[in-house]
Amino acid sequence: MTTADLDPMLAARLKRTADGLVPVIVQEATTDAVLMLAWMDDEALRRTLDSGQATYWSRSRQSYWVKGETSGHRQAVREVRLDCDGDTILLKVDQTGAACHTGTTTCFDADLIWEQR
Template structure:
């Protein structure tokens, strides 16, 4: 078990399950890759190893990104937002970030944007 620095742990605002959302972004392009969840242990592992580690809510276990797929996230920077309730992890993504094989978890379902008409055009 890795211990999170108490100064960092004291700033985190966790949900009732003890988790904080982690927005993951490609460090050099700003592309948003995915959203993961971290508890103190996952964040401590991420900070000490330089590889992104998350808590899998579905499997109820730690998930070292790329351990089975080879799609590793090399951590370049970790930030905490102004409220302490969201972590930003800037990474160098190797391969796909999404479990579906897409580059990002936001590639498949455009709800609104340049390629889709706005509310006025839809009536």
């Protein structure tokens, strides 16, 4: 990971994990559907803010990735919000194609664990 030129006031509000990351909840802007969970460090957040395209830190590959760069399933960012504790980021996006690497619309449609009846 690299050191970012993130706005110092924003950087000061972020509460990162021990490895410098913040979880990111990604939500479809028009439907409010939760699409996925990803991770950002300061540099990924700066790249997202600068480009308007969702950029994340891949923990498995140990590298940055722009969502949809290879698949075409891009996320155009409409809003970036920080929760009240500064430990979670919410991206509201216009999703093109599938959000999940499995090819589904959302990463949260595979296993229903519990549902109120």
